[in-house]
Amino acid sequence: MSKKIFYTPGPSGLYPGLEKHLQKALEEHIPSISHRSNHFRGIYQDTFETLKSLFNIPQGFAVLFTGSATEIWERIIMSCVEEHSFHLVNGSFSQKFHETAQQLRKNAHKIEVPMGEGFELNTLEVFYKSELIALTHNETSTGVSMPTEDIHRLKEMNPNKLLAVDMVSSAPYPQLDFNKIDMAFFSVQKGFGLPAGLGVWIVHERCLAKSEKLSNAGFITGTYHRLSTLWNFFEKFQTPETPNVLGIYLLQKVAADMLKKGIKQIRKETDEKAKMLYEFLEQEEGFDIFVKNPAHRSSTVIIANTGFQSSKLIQKLSEKGFEIGSGYGENKDRQIRIANFPGTSQAEMEKLLDAMKKLRGSI
Numbered sequence: 001m002s003k004k005i006f007y008t009p010g011p012s013g014l015y016p017g018l019e020k021h022l023q024k025a026l027e028e029h030i031p032s033i034s035h036r037s038n039h040f041r042g043i044y045q046d047t048f049e050t051l052k053s054l055f056n057i058p059q060g061f062a063v064l065f066t067g068s069a070t071e072i073w074e075r076i077i078m079s080c081v082e083e084h085s086f087h088l089v090n091g092s093f094s095q096k097f098h099e100t101a102q103q104l105r106k107n108a109h110k111i112e113v114p115m116g117e118g119f120e121l122n123t124l125e126v127f128y129k130s131e132l133i134a135l136t137h138n139e140t141s142t143g144v145s146m147p148t149e150d151i152h153r154l155k156e157m158n159p160n161k162l163l164a165v166d167m168v169s170s171a172p173y174p175q176l177d178f179n180k181i182d183m184a185f186f187s188v189q190k191g192f193g194l195p196a197g198l199g200v201w202i203v204h205e206r207c208l209a210k211s212e213k214l215s216n217a218g219f220i221t222g223t224y225h226r227l228s229t230l231w232n233f234f235e236k237f238q239t240p241e242t243p244n245v246l247g248i249y250l251l252q253k254v255a256a257d258m259l260k261k262g263i264k265q266i267r268k269e270t271d272e273k274a275k276m277l278y279e280f281l282e283q284e285e286g287f288d289i290f291v292k293n294p295a296h297r298s299s300t301v302i303i304a305n306t307g308f309q310s311s312k313l314i315q316k317l318s319e320k321g322f323e324i325g326s327g328y329g330e331n332k333d334r335q336i337r338i339a340n341f342p343g344t345s346q347a348e349m350e351k352l353l354d355a356m357k358k359l360r361g362s363i
Contacts, residue, residue: 005348006323007338009140009169009301015193015343021253031246035239043245044237047252054255054263055171057178057202064230065243066199069168069187071225073100075201076132076164076183079211079227081106082219086130086161088119088146091139092329097166098134115142115331118296121150121157131210132162138170140190141328143303143337144296145170152180162207170300172258172342173270182206188247191300192254193343198247203227258342266342273340273349274299280353286360290335302338303327308363310336316359322352 006013025031033039048063057063066072077085077100087098089112101108109127113119126133133154138145155163162182167174171186178184183203189196211227221227224240233239258266278297281287281304290303306313311333314326327335340349 004318004321004323005344005352007340007344007349007352008323008325009190009337009339010187011189011196012191012193012339012341013343014195015254015257017257018193018250018254021250024253025246025249030249033245035242035245040245041237043249043252044239047248047255048237050252050255050259051200051202054259055176055178055202060205061178062203062205062208062231062234064201064203064227064234065239065248066201066225067197067244069166069185069199070096072185072199072201073097074104075222075225075227075230076134076185076207077101077104077106078220078222079214080162080164080207081132082214082217083107083131084109084127084129085132085134086110086127088124088133088135089113090117090119090142090144091115091136092141093166093168094134094136094139097136101134116144116290116292118144118146118291118293119150121153124154126154126158126161130158130161132164133158134164134166136166136168137174137176138167138298138300140169140301140337143291143298143301145298145300147295148174148176152177155180155182162210169339170298172255172263173267173300175267178202178204188251190339191341192251193341194247194250194254198244198251200251201230203231269346270299270340270342273344273346274302276346276349276353277302277338277340280356284357284360286363300340302340304336304338305334306336309333312363313356313359316362317352317355320355320359322355324352 084107085101087110089095089110098110165184168186169190171191185201188194188198215221281289286307288305291297325337326332
C-alpha cells in the first residue's frame with residue numbers, strides 16, 4: 001500500500017517517531033501490565049510530569065484520564081454544576097457540550113454566534129448565576145479559535161465562576177495560562193498524533209472542592225469516574241479501572257519528543273504553516289476562507305468554502321496519497337478542513353498545496 005499523508009482534523013496522521021515508541025511498548029509488554037503495578041504508576045507519573053512541563057501547569061492541578069474528551073463534558077457538568085452552566089457556542093462541538101448539560105437536567109445558558117464567527121468580549125454577558133463557563137478554544141467544526149488573551153480576560157471578569165477550556169483540536173499549540181483557568185481537556189488523536197481512545201483532563205483542586213461540596217449535599221456527581229474518585233487514584237498515580245495503558249505510555253513519549261523539540265518551536269512552525277495555508281486559500285481560485293475575521297482564525301484547523309463539490313477534490317487528493325477532511329455536518333460537501341498539527345512538516349504542507357493547485361483545474 002502506498003504511503004498516505006493525513007491532514008484530517010481527527011483522527012490525524014501519527015506523530016513522527018510513534019512507530020518506534022509503539023515497538024518499544026510491545027517489547028516491554030506495556031499493553032499487558034497491571035494498572036495496579038509499580039510499572040504503571042511510574043508511567044502515569046512520568047506522563048504527568050511531562051505534560052506539566054509541556055503545558056507549564058502550576059501546582060494544584062491533576063492530570064486525569066478518561067476514554068475520550070466527550071466523556072469529560074459529562075464529568076465536568078456532573079462534578080461542577082449544581083444548577084447553572086454557561087456556554088459559548090459557535091459550532092457543533094460547543095453546541096454538543098451545551099446539550100450535554102441540558103441532558104443532565106442543568107439550566108444550561110448560552111450565547112451563540114453564527115458558524116464561522118467568534119466572540120467579542122465587550123458584548124459578552126455571562127448569566128450571573130452561572131457556576132461554570134464552558135468555552136471551546138478551537139472549534140473543530142468551524143475553524144474558529146478564541147484568542148488565549150480573551151480566555152484569560154474572561155476568567156478575570158468572572159473570578160468566582162469555574163472556567164473550562166476545550167482544547168481538543170488545538171493542544172498543545174495554545175499558550176494557556178493555567179493560573180487563569182480552572183480546567184482544560186483534550187483527546188490524543190488530533191494534535192498529539194496518537195491512536196484514539198484517551199481523553200486528558202487537566203483540572204484544578206478548586207473543581208474538586210466544588211464536586212465534593214455537591215456530593216456532600218446529596219447530588220449525584222458520577223460513579224467510578226466521579227472527580228473525587230479520579231483524583232484520589234491520581235494521588236497514587238493510579239486509575240479507578242483498567243485504563244488505556246498503551247495510550248498513556250505513548251502520550252508520555254510523544255509529549256517528551258515535543259518537549260525536546262521545544263514548544264516555542266512547535267508554535268512557531270504551526271503559525272508558519274497556517275500562514276502558508278491561508279495565503280494559498282486567499283489567492284487560489286475556487287477557495288474562500290470560511291472564518292472572515294483573521295483574529296478568530298484557527299491555526300490548527302483551517303477551513304475553506306469551495307466553489308465546487310468538495311468531495312471531488314477530496315477524492316482526487318486521496319488517490320494521490322493526501323487525506324484531508326470534508327466540511328462538518330451540513331457543510332460536508334461545501335467545505336474542506338485541513339488539520340495543521342505538529343506532526344505535519346512544512347514540506348508535507350507544501351506538497352499538499354501543490355497537489356491542490358494541480359488538481360483544482362481538473363474539477
